[in-house]
Amino acid sequence: MSDSIVILGVFVADTAYRAPRAPRMGETILGTSFALGPGGKGSNQAVAAAKVGGNVSFITKLGKDPFADMALATWKAAGVTPAVTQMDDNYTGAAYIFIEESTGNNAIIVCPGAATTISERDIEARSDLIKSAAVFVTQLEQPLPAALRALEIAKAAGVTTILNPAPAAPLDDRVFSLCDYVTPNETETEALTGMKVDSVDNARKAADVLLRKGAGAAIITLGEAGALLHSERRSELVPAYKVAPVVETTGAGDAFNGGFAAALARGKKPMEAVRFGCAVAGISVTRPGTAPSMPSLAEVEAVLAAGK
Secondary structure, eight states, rough: OEEEEEEEEOOOOEEEEESOOOTTTOOOOOSSSSEEEEEEHHHHHHHHHHTTTTEEEHHHEOOOOOOOOOHHHHHHHHHHHEEEEEOOOOOOEEEEEEEEETTTOOOEEEEEEEEGGGOOHHHHHHHHHTTOOOOEEEOSSOOOOHHHHHHHHHHHHTEEEEEEOOOOOOOOOHTTTTOSOOOOOOHHHHHSSSSSOOSSHHHHHHHHHHHHTOOOOEEEOOOGGGGGEEOSHHHHEEOOOOOSOOOOOTTTTHHHHHHHHHHHHTTTTTTHHHHHHHHHHHHHTTTSSGGGGGGOOHHHHHHHHHTO
16 A cells, blocks of 8 residues: 655745845835745655655646756755756746744745746646555645646545645635645645634634545644644644744644655554644744744654653
């Protein structure tokens, strides 16, 4: 039985700026640091899953430029198998990330570049790879028709499907029927349901809406409160793992999704997989960067064993 994970998504080079606050329109302020590194939700999730032992293939498009070289080197170091098309006439994606110095909170602008051309035809060309997976994961940074077609192929083949609906966007209900798991954060949940998520009880009510739309289960990530696994059979909050002071929250959701997918692919039960994902995320926020912050399997197992 396959234990492989196939992830469809976007790579972008993260340009991360730290400052006491965001500048107002027309204003220039001095920042405190700058970092350039690999990012993109799909790529981050692939790296997170691979670093904890997952057998991961990543579907995307890149340009032919230094940022593409960064992507390929990142995946090689993490053990991700690229299923990638490179374009001569487009650029590899990039992202602007503002990080608030005092809190580690962030605001992001993403320009996916070549990945904006990922089409249903591109997905059809990778259909055998998708069908061979134990778990398929996608997000909303690449075009929605491509994500929808990939979910259709995976679902029809009996592959466990995970949709991380980020960045936030309204979705037709037919998308949810293709998802065994949908994994929004509070902001994304509000965009999908129209319900503000400001408590665990409200998260449960919003999760019920997602189930009525057709999702098999909803996992609402709640930042420092943890993650809520909500299905017809159970509704349980998994507390966040507080490993050390928070440095940066940018890749926390990606860390969770990659860890969750890797645990499911190894045959873990959903609640065990959510705990595993929370541990991956709990470690990731204690480190700067996105892909570089993703922990190893040994680090995650140590946190789980300590139960913190």
